[in-house]
Amino acid sequence: MKLRGGYNIFLQGRPGSTIKAMPEPKTLYLPLSSKRFRFSAIHVADGQDVALGDVLATDPNNYDVPLLAPRAGSVRLGQVEDTVVLENIAKSQEYADTNGRMEEVQHVERTFGAAGAQRRRLMMLGAWQFLHEAHSGRLPDPLGTPQAVLVSTLSLEPFTARGDVQLQARLLNFTRGLEHLQSLLEYQPIYFVLPDIKSEFASIVRNHIRGYASVKMVELPLTYPYDDFAVLARSLGLSSGNGPVWALRTEGVLAVDRALTAGKPCVTRIISIGGTGVVSPGHLRVVSGYPLKCITDKHVFEPHPRIINGGIMTGEAFGPGALGIDTECRGITVLPELQEREFLGFMRPGSERSSYWPCFLSSMVQRFAERLTTAMRGERRPCISCNACEEVCPAGISPHLIHKYLYRDLVEEAAAARVDLCVECGLCSYVCPSKIDLRAQFVEAKNGIAREKAEMLETKARQESTEEVNA
Ligand code: SF4
Ligand code: SF4
Incomplete structure (x- = not known):
């Protein structure tokens, strides 16, 4: 596999491998917009009681991908802009298919066959949103045919959730998810991307998937951004002209397994909390809509933080109106916001600052993780x-x-x-x-x-x- 470019970014504040469970929320704030989705078709009314897994809204421009209720509760609309608020969160959280949605799956099965019905099930249970079309980054057509599927266990952007952490004690779910993915396809290959195909983890997975002829292991260097799906597809020679390439990460495969094995909605995520403004960088188990303030009160010590939805390279700072975690959030990065302008900062290339260029004194000392702030080392x-x-x-x-x-x-x-x-x-x-x-x-x-x-x-x-x- 031929890859060009890339850079190893070495920074303080990388999330550790602990997963902390957050306390049950009293209220959830579900944003109606995320990076790829705009849930503009609202399916509930103000004051309506909903059960876990009920459809709150859908995105008409993305094959009606649903925004699901992560908990049972009462809906509040119009209280917070561009957000569905869920109050009075119920203690019992049993999922029930109360809307006859599985009847719809049977209808799809009659029209598009078993694989079509499974894809519909993935969509309705919130697992389809974990898939990406590798070249465009968009949500793939659930009734389309891919030329190949990419599965990556890597997350190379600093501070986003790590695949190895999401996989902890869930290897069986993961390999079963791969099996389900194979059943959605006819003969198309699944490229399974790992940092080291000779590692112990790789041999365990290899043993589990021994019978899956279409799963091919691919080794990838741990350099940003080789985990990017478009970069991966191009380096594997999968051109967009030959049809779509579906791509998903560890949590996507686990979601496929949850939806197709247990038949339960995928509303919980393991996200990272990292950066130099965090008490102890790690991972959190949260449902979508989880209050941002509950997370930052507990984990952020910086008096003037910049709080970013995602990693430092591709994430966006949360706006002042953002109250909850959106359905695509992979991590929260917190950096100290510089309060004073650093005049001619680039003229002071000290030993405590690293750079791509070997012009800083730091290039003469051993490699170290730099404490990152929002400083730009002087003006543009x-x-x-x-x-x-x-x-x-x-x-x-x-x-x-x-x-x-x-x-x-x-x-x-x-x-x-x-x-x-x-x-x-x-x-x-x-x-x-x-x-x-x-x-x-x-x-x-x-x-x-x-x-x-x-x-x-x-x-x-x-x-x-x-x-x-x-x-
Ligand atoms: S953002 Fe675009 S132009 Fe810049 S390095 Fe990445 S791929 Fe290249
Ligand atoms: S200074 Fe110019 S050439 Fe150098 S990295 Fe920036 S844009 Fe590229």
């Missing part, structure tokens, strides 16, 4: 054409060149330089000595180009249908 500066961004870019594009095009509003040139191949890993922004937020610029450009393309296709389709009517 113009590009100095050092080429660091190009060296680390796993997509093989020239971030500095694209940055220069976009800076001058030359969007067509940026498109020709293949900004669309950017996997949004953020590594270019991280290593850039001028602290240019290249990733944010590329995400915006990609969205703009995609919107423009969609509008052009729509106009073309409208023109063709008008011509047909007139003919």
Whole structure:
């Protein structure tokens, strides 16, 4: 497997392997938006009592993926913007298929066969949301046919939940999940990605999956962002032109097992809590909607923290209105927010600061984990054409060149330089000595180009249908 770029990021505050259970919440705050989903179709009314697993809302632009009630309780709408609030959380948390939803599965089975019915079941029980289309990052079509499936046990972005921790004492569930995944496919291969295929863990898994001819083990170096699904798909030669590639992480395989073996909704996640502003970085078992304040009160010691939904490379700071954990949250990162501007910080390359470039005194001492803050080591500066961004870019594009095009509003040139191949890993922004937020610029450009393309296709389709009517 050929991989290019990447960088080993060594920072203090990496989550340890302990999993702490949080106390049962009194109220849940379920955000109606997350990174990929917008649950705009509300299925419940204000004041309605719901059971665990009931559908609160769905996303009409993502195959009606549901937002499930993680606990039984009473719904409050309109109390908090863009959020479903669940109050009076009930003590008994038995899941019951009260809405006749399994009848719908039988209907799908008659139309699309057993594999179709299983995929529908995964969707209804909240497990399908753990799947990604590797190249686009979107939710895959549950009735589509993939060319291959990628399963990764790795999580290389600093501070996000670790696959080995999520797997603790659940190896049987994991291998059973792989078996279920195989039953959803016809002959397509499943690539199982591990850091070391000769390790003890790999041989245990190999023994469990001995009979699964379609599962192939793939070794991956522990360098960010080789766990990115688009990077993985490209390095395995799985081009988007040959059909979608489904991809999921450890917790996704465990969710598949939970939904198809136990028939229960997947509403609990093991997320990380890490960063230099946390008392003891580790993992937490929480349901979606869990109050953010309960977590930060218990784990954050920094008086001025920046609290990020996800890791430092791809996460976004929680907004002031964010009250609960969304359904896609993989971790919470807490960094000390710098209170004073660090004037000309880049001119003081001391021994306690590490850098991609060996220009800091720290390159002369042994490798150490740096205490990260939100400091940028001085203000933003113009590009100095050092080429660091190009060296680390796993997509093989020239971030500095694209940055220069976009800076001058030359969007067509940026498109020709293949900004669309950017996997949004953020590594270019991280290593850039001028602290240019290249990733944010590329995400915006990609969205703009995609919107423009969609509008052009729509106009073309409208023109063709008008011509047909007139003919
Ligand atoms: S250009 Fe995109 S893929 Fe390349 S390093 Fe930057 S964010 Fe990552
Ligand atoms: S890393 Fe930053 S300064 Fe260096 S070439 Fe890239 S954009 Fe320019």
